[in-house]
Amino acid sequence: MxxxxxxxxxxxxxxxxxxxxxxxxxxxxxxxxCQVCCRPNILYIRVDEETLEIEIDTEYEG
Structure with missing residues (x-):
């Protein structure tokens, strides 16, 4: 899904x-x-498996 x-x-x-x-x-x-500047972002994704709420943290790659 x-x-x-x-x-x-x-x-x-x-x-x-x-x-x-x-x-x-x-x-x-x-x-x-990034869809705007084309630079790579590391995405750290947490999904609450009960509520399916999503939290995303980003940082520079490199």
Missing amino acids: ETTAEYTCAYCGEPNLTFIDLSAGGQQSYVED
Whole structure:
């Protein structure tokens, strides 16, 4: 099951939309390029498995 969530780019501060695979577990991390400045962000995703509430933290890659 997939859903979308918004995160803020660690470089330019612009909001971005990403797809979250809810079946991949409660804690996930991966790299995704910003849709505005094209720089790579490391996304740390936490999914509350009861409420399916999503929290995303970002940091610079490198």
